[in-house]
Amino acid sequence: MASKSAPRATYAEIAKTAGVSEATVSRVLNGDENVHPDRTKAVNAAVKKLGYKKHRAASALASGRTGLIAVVIDDDLSIFADPFWATVTSGISRVLMENELQTLLMVTPLESVDGPVAHYLMGGEVDGAIFFQLHKDALIKRLRKQNLPIVITGTPHSRSDFPFVDTDSFGGAHAATKHLFSRGCRQVGIITGDIDTTAGAARLDGYNQAYRESGHVPSKKLIASGDWSMESGRAAMARLLEKAEGIDGVFASNDLMAVGAMAAIEEAGLRVPEDIKIIGFDDSVVAQTARPALTSVRQDIVALGEAAAELMIAQLRGEEVQPRILKSELVIRETT
Amino acid sequence: MASKSAPRATYAEIAKTAGVSEATVSRVLNGDENVHPDRTKAVNAAVKKLGYKKHRAASALASGRTGLIAVVIDDDLSIFADPFWATVTSGISRVLMENELQTLLMVTPLESVDGPVAHYLMGGEVDGAIFFQLHKDALIKRLRKQNLPIVITGTPHSRSDFPFVDTDSFGGAHAATKHLFSRGCRQVGIITGDIDTTAGAARLDGYNQAYRESGHVPSKKLIASGDWSMESGRAAMARLLEKAEGIDGVFASNDLMAVGAMAAIEEAGLRVPEDIKIIGFDDSVVAQTARPALTSVRQDIVALGEAAAELMIAQLRGEEVQPRILKSELVIRETT
DNA sequence: CTGAAAGCGCTTACAG
DNA sequence: CTGAAAGCGCTTACAG
Structure with a gap:
């Protein structure tokens, strides 16, 4: 039922063909500076040779980082007609992917702070969450209290300290x-x-x-x-x-x-x-x-999504982030 | 940096408070029929009491099932104007969620069969993949060969045996x-x-x-x-x-x-x-x-997404699936 | 700068 | 129907 994929390489094999320990493999693959260049080279070569791809679940279990960012979209009817969120999300997804993060899409009614989504987000299943303009801040406040990195697309009501991106x-x-x-x-x-x-x-x-x-x-x-x-x-x-x-x-x-x-x-x-x-x-x-x-x-909607992803990544790096307001532009056609 | 979430419950605690082994906890949580009703009840009670949520990464590592379904969207310009895929995806996401699966969104150029997306999908990072009408089937054929469950939204060119959903x-x-x-x-x-x-x-x-x-x-x-x-x-x-x-x-x-x-x-x-x-x-x-x-x-676009998700779930269960063609409906307004 | 070892939280033969 | 035990593939103090 599950994919019977080709047997994938593991640290053990890389370690063997590179002649180093698994710990060193891990260090190289996680960008640890303190590894001798020769070993780094050897590991990278082995990775390439074996076509190695890190197993996300194993990595997540050991490190606590899932590599997943939730994009949470309030499931009211407007989304069915409005391409806005789709476009924003495509910008988000692209930037996250470039940074080796994946986009977990959650389209759901947000009515309940204690809904399944809330549990999911608070359960450490994702490294961060990007929300679309929300009316109630309760959920977000709770998530922040747990140090879950958050970005809001659209200006939040309470000018609290949530990082947000918006068009001017x-x-x-x-x-x-x-x-x-x-x-x-x-x-x-x-x-x-x-x-x-x-x-x-x-x-x-x-x-x-x-x-x-x-x-x-x-x-x-x-x-x-x-x-x-x-x-x-x-x-x-x-x-x-x-x-x-x-x-x-x-x-x-x-x-x-x-x-x-x-x-x-x-x-x-x-x-x-x-x-x-x-x-x-x-x-x-x-x-x-x-x-x-x-x-x-x-509005440059794709850019809005990219900005949201960038704010998320900055937070993941532990940086302080400021809200980002994107300029809009008048497109003159025939009605003026 | 990662969320410093409240200490989450584990099998160990549930096993202790329910008075059973971890193996039994696992069986109950995975719907194994062969567990004595009393123990089942005890485990369920403990789960509820402790507010337990299964750790996806741990589960994925041990079982090989990730609980993640990729939705792969070809990143050409049309998506920026067209709410179609957004709507389909919202239908997909809803149904997957109801079945305890998550939607992994990948917006990406598909030009290369050996691109990062291909690697990702073939690397066992997801349990299945839903594609939007694609022009080249090469990738999909390769994925199928690895037994990765696939669903195509839109009718594929080569009337091969890919499961697909489409509007009539x-x-x-x-x-x-x-x-x-x-x-x-x-x-x-x-x-x-x-x-x-x-x-x-x-x-x-x-x-x-x-x-x-x-x-x-x-x-x-x-x-x-x-x-x-x-x-x-x-x-x-x-x-x-x-x-x-x-x-x-x-x-x-x-x-x-x-x-x-x-x-x-x-x-x-x-x-x-x-x-x-x-x-x-x-x-x-x-x-x-x-x-x-x-x-x-x-077209009932949400239903299209729901059908796609249902075909995926059926495949995950090991069932044989048939293509699904949804009826369309004429909406009469002023131009006729 | 490096390795041996313990551990992350589940699942699953295996033996009973 | 049930439990003890090994193992999934990584990461990370710890000691050197």
Whole structure:
């Protein structure tokens, strides 16, 4: 049932063909500096000759290090539509692999701090865990208390000392809003995402800041709230059209809501970008397929994953780590 | 550096508190039937009391079973835009977890049969591997020769005996084409995907079959080839508009090409669905955000992942497995 | 800089 | 149905 693989080499054989002890083999394979160059060479040669690959389980049992990093993804429905985590994870996986670490993927509901995932993570089965933006910090706090290296993708709520990586939502929203003004808009509205998320709040802040820098104060009427869904964007836009007379630009906090807003604008008999200019956030495939094609704030999602992996590796090395905020970039298409 | 986790319980402690030998503990924990119920009960109680979790590395070293299933994803660019593999993988992960197996994610270029991934998989580091539609079978053949359980997501080229799971592309294309006829279309075209892929070929076959059933033979002029990209769909549609006079329906082999086709139709001054009806395949987010919203063939992608995991588990149990083809479903929206 | 030896926490013939 | 014992393939004080 299990693989009847070719008989694999062990330390014993390497030690014999290199003429050293198994302890020395171990030292060389673990990068111990204090080994005579000649022996190092001999061991490396034997390793190559025998096509040796270290047995992970044996190594893990003896050393306590598993070589496995968990990537924990909250299993709510949004992941089924959203390529975001997949892309981040591919960046994570690549960097981990380069560092001889493997990615253990756990897609699971996180409701319970005492769920199977929690047990697993606390049981020393992995060397570290990377989480996607979570709402409850309880689990993470517990894991940290046990000295399990943690990285969070997305900004955590409680600005505790969790290492995290995120895209600069504030900066992206700020740039988007400024761009609308520079294109001649006078009344720029915003469709917010869920304001209880840090990303939702930061994008609103960026909008407000840019508005103030333009010398005006955004009227409450220009702010409509959505929940990241296309439908909420459509409804929010309909409200803006009704309340905010003269509105001629809209920053939607993600692409899906932007596309919903475009539908509402069209339904009202207005045109994009002639009557109302619009910008989304994420530069997802939806932005590219929209007609007119949607101007959007691009996050470098692969880089986000790579940064997360790098923070993890730094912690594994015992280094102090700082949060990492990645720049976003405005991709200008036809809606502005 | 490694987690300084709470001292975990071991067999020794369980054996002591349950009043049995470690061998018996092992038997109970591995579901051995031949243990006296009383002892079984005692062991289970001790496990619960001590909050015991089996140490995976130790178990793997002793038994040769790692409890890890690799999910291998070819790292070409398409994955960055396509939520498909992410969704499949979430289905896989869920089912594996329920069966006490973990998902080891490997995102990597597969170019070399002798790459690090190959070594890893052949080194007995995992109990099985699930692949996403691959072009070269060499690696997989080698792994099978070593009795490594394999599942392929997507139909393999060489109809060898690899266990695979796939959505019924033929049936979906067939239903889509029939639906266009039933909506009154007379000249139904197809925009194919990459015809060298099994999915691309099967969708074309389904179209041809439905066409013939309608009592006609599809003219060559009604067939335009794309490469799954939006841009290729746009170009293919432009060609159809030029060559296939009177075309009034199009089945595009995926949503992205359908959206491209819609753009081309609009650019030609025609309307969807009044002048030309159109159907996509995948029912992706793009189908939902398109205007008019795109009728599309839905695959149950999560179910695909679950089926893949189930085939893997069956193999692990030593059962014979058959390929699994999942039904697709037409989701009717505004373009037909 | 190096080796002999103990040990990591399970599993599994083997003998009963 | 059960236990004593050997062993899985590494790592790591310890002593030199």
